[in-house]
Amino acid sequence: ERDESGADTSGYRDIWVFSQVGADGVVLPVALELVGKGRELADERGCRLVAVLGEHSDADDANARALAAAGADEVLRTCDDRLAHTDVECYAAWLCALALERRPEVILYGATNFGRELAPRVAVTLQTGLTADCTILEMDRERGLLQQTRPAFGGNLMATIVCPNHRPQMATVRPGIFPAPEPREVGEANVTDVLLDAAVYGRVNVLSREKVGQGASIADAPALVVVGRGIGSKKALARVCRLAELLGERLGCVCEIGCTRPVVEAGWLDYSHQVGQTGVSVAPRLLVSLGVSGAIQHLAGISGAETVVAVNEDADAPIFGAANYKVVGDCMTVVDELIAQLEK
Amino acid sequence: MRSVVCMKAVPSTTEVRMDPKTNTIIRDGRQSVANPFDTAALEVALALKDELGGRVSVLSMGIPDTCRLLRDAIARGADDALLLSDRAFAGADTLATSYTLSMGLDELGDADLVLCGKMAVDGDTAQIGPELGGILGVPCVTGVSEVLEASDHRVVVRHDTDEGTEVAEVPLPAVLTVTKDIATLRMPSIAGVRAAAGAEVRVLDAATLGADPACCGLAGSPTQVVRSFVPERSHEAATIAGTPAEQAAALLEVFEEVAR
Ligand SMILES: Cc1cc2nc3c(=O)[nH]c(=O)nc-3n(C[C@H](O)[C@H](O)[C@H](O)COP(=O)(O)OP(=O)(O)OC[C@H]3O[C@@H](n4cnc5c(N)ncnc54)[C@H](O)[C@@H]3O)c2cc1C
Ligand SMILES: Cc1cc2nc3c(=O)[nH]c(=O)nc-3n(C[C@H](O)[C@H](O)[C@H](O)COP(=O)(O)OP(=O)(O)OC[C@H]3O[C@@H](n4cnc5c(N)ncnc54)[C@H](O)[C@@H]3O)c2cc1C
Numbered sequence: 001e002r003d004e005s006g007a008d009t010s011g012y013r014d015i016w017v018f019s020q021v022g023a024d025g026v027v028l029p030v031a032l033e034l035v036g037k038g039r040e041l042a043d044e045r046g047c048r049l050v051a052v053l054g055e056h057s058d059a060d061d062a063n064a065r066a067l068a069a070a071g072a073d074e075v076l077r078t079c080d081d082r083l084a085h086t087d088v089e090c091y092a093a094w095l096c097a098l099a100l101e102r103r104p105e106v107i108l109y110g111a112t113n114f115g116r117e118l119a120p121r122v123a124v125t126l127q128t129g130l131t132a133d134c135t136i137l138e139m140d141r142e143r144g145l146l147q148q149t150r151p152a153f154g155g156n157l158m159a160t161i162v163c164p165n166h167r168p169q170m171a172t173v174r175p176g177i178f179p180a181p182e183p184r185e186v187g188e189a190n191v192t193d194v195l196l197d198a199a200v201y202g203r204v205n206v207l208s209r210e211k212v213g214q215g216a217s218i219a220d221a222p223a224l225v226v227v228g229r230g231i232g233s234k235k236a237l238a239r240v241c242r243l244a245e246l247l248g249e250r251l252g253c254v255c256e257i258g259c260t261r262p263v264v265e266a267g268w269l270d271y272s273h274q275v276g277q278t279g280v281s282v283a284p285r286l287l288v289s290l291g292v293s294g295a296i297q298h299l300a301g302i303s304g305a306e307t308v309v310a311v312n313e314d315a316d317a318p319i320f321g322a323a324n325y326k327v328v329g330d331c332m333t334v335v336d337e338l339i340a341q342l343e344k
Numbered sequence: 345m346r347s348v349v350c351m352k353a354v355p356s357t358t359e360v361r362m363d364p365k366t367n368t369i370i371r372d373g374r375q376s377v378a379n380p381f382d383t384a385a386l387e388v389a390l391a392l393k394d395e396l397g398g399r400v401s402v403l404s405m406g407i408p409d410t411c412r413l414l415r416d417a418i419a420r421g422a423d424d425a426l427l428l429s430d431r432a433f434a435g436a437d438t439l440a441t442s443y444t445l446s447m448g449l450d451e452l453g454d455a456d457l458v459l460c461g462k463m464a465v466d467g468d469t470a471q472i473g474p475e476l477g478g479i480l481g482v483p484c485v486t487g488v489s490e491v492l493e494a495s496d497h498r499v500v501v502r503h504d505t506d507e508g509t510e511v512a513e514v515p516l517p518a519v520l521t522v523t524k525d526i527a528t529l530r531m532p533s534i535a536g537v538r539a540a541a542g543a544e545v546r547v548l549d550a551a552t553l554g555a556d557p558a559c560c561g562l563a564g565s566p567t568q569v570v571r572s573f574v575p576e577r578s579h580e581a582a583t584i585a586g587t588p589a590e591q592a593a594a595l596l597e598v599f600e601e602v603a604r
Contacts, residue, residue: 023507086505088474089483112506117486120471124442124478129566132469152572159572166566204483205513207500212508223602250596251603278468286602307602309595310581325598326581327591337592 012105012167027063030110032070036181039071044139048073054083068189080196086114087202092121111172129163131171151300176281176304221256224284228260230291234268246342276301290331294319345398347389348455351382353410354466381461387527390421411545419532419540430549435562442475456516473521484519
């Protein structure tokens, strides 16, 4: 397989998913989501799907089994205390060495803080491309070209990016963009244990770690009320919170508050509430969107929502294109009505 | 402390236009401003210089108009500025951009600290900092929200992780990428404005920089934008009409259905 530029992309096969493990020792949901998506791509390409897993030295098989159940044909694992924490230098050296030896055609990463730190370091070492924050991944079966689509600059634009002449093709994907796969029945996970080169070490010395008590994160909230600039003022938030509380009671689950970027910029809510490309991707069963225009950077974060109800006074607001139910009108009037009826 | 701050010119509005033929961004320089994350990075460098002495350089790859922003950085206290500008740099993805910037870092000489924004508000890949760390073979810590201690051979920083924050000791040289609210850039001083008026922003093209043209711009970019499109509307939303009370009642039914 030599293309126009003469670059040699032959000899690369299989799709890898970098499977990040959280501080609690459990593989992150985004890794399972990517294994689910990777499975589809691998079936399309007719290749194998490999989950690449780094864990501390006495880890059990729980993560490997979860990855196999999510759809991985093989779990390529290294149990080594240098990989017990998210040390980028150790992880990059480990992953680069594996990739140089085994030549995967594609590597996918969760766009977590760590994934966004690790993937570019691997890209530059392997001298290959890396597409950030993809929301659509498709496989061109013949050439094995991964079509990587991400929201682009301003306006309502998406850009499809390919990496024709360099391997591996690499992309990061935000948590919540792809659904978590239903676990399948597997007997033993097919695990290949590999060693990390003794010479590898990291130079950053972590002195302390602090868990941020973010309350319930909006990323895994089962229900969400998302507010945009259209709610008018910070004062209106009290009523929105009341609505969320009542909705949670009615649905029998937690209902959190999300918002658009201008709401964060105005200081109405802090950044942990921001939904979108530069905020959090969410995947609630119900999302109620109030006074949100629906810019592409915002929509990039709500594609995982099941049922979307949008209220906007502009009948042509782009948010309606992503909604199942459309209410044209003043959002705070609707909020007040809802509160009144829910309180009954 | 010898710091270099990487500053990118970004459009002041979010309306960036794409060239439909080449699928690259149209940069006519109108109304471009310094990436807000990078002005924060500049303040971090200036504060370290106030504390430890040394030099602060600013480095950018961009169109000639970017000189304006670099001169402003000098007015606020940077010692010098280097602009890498050449048609050959156009259309660069992050690999080509980080290569070109690394050549600029070579040109500026041994930096103890390279400071970048966590991300550029237009491209928003957040890849340049870690890629520079990889090219230079030095540690890169991203999302730094506080510099707690600094000396000429190490810094102690707080940065964002997936679980919360971490305090990390980083040996120099190193690359740090900073959050937007780590610091607010100081105003220009009168002396600074005078210095900036007389200052020469060095501008180098690919040849003078000694950059390999095959590694720059479109030619040096492994990724290619093949298509840009307006996303299709995924749903045909059902309209809920009526008075606000009727609308609310209908919405309650939708909620009941979701709850089931
Ligand atoms: C690189 C980049 C990254 C970005 N990342 C994000 C991101 O992660 N998340 C994000 O949200 N944005 C992001 N943005 C910003 C995004 O482009 C939009 O500017 C933003 O989402 C708009 O927020 P909004 O809908 O609250 O405000 P506006 O666009 O001002 O829309 C307000 C809406 O409210 C409606 N409205 C007004 N009054 C009422 C009323 N009384 N009742 C009902 N409706 C009313 C209006 O019709 C309008 O549709 C990003 C931008 C860029 C360039
Ligand atoms: C539609 C579209 C999508 C794109 N998607 C990708 C993609 O997925 N992957 C990819 O590799 N490229 C992509 N690019 C190209 C990318 O935007 C450019 O490479 C850009 O020059 C650097 O990336 P960034 O703006 O994301 O910077 P970031 O990595 O977000 O910037 C971080 C920091 O790096 C420094 N920095 C960045 N650029 C400069 C500069 N020119 N001069 C000085 N300092 C700088 C600044 O300190 C900045 O705060 C895309 C381009 C387009 C048009």
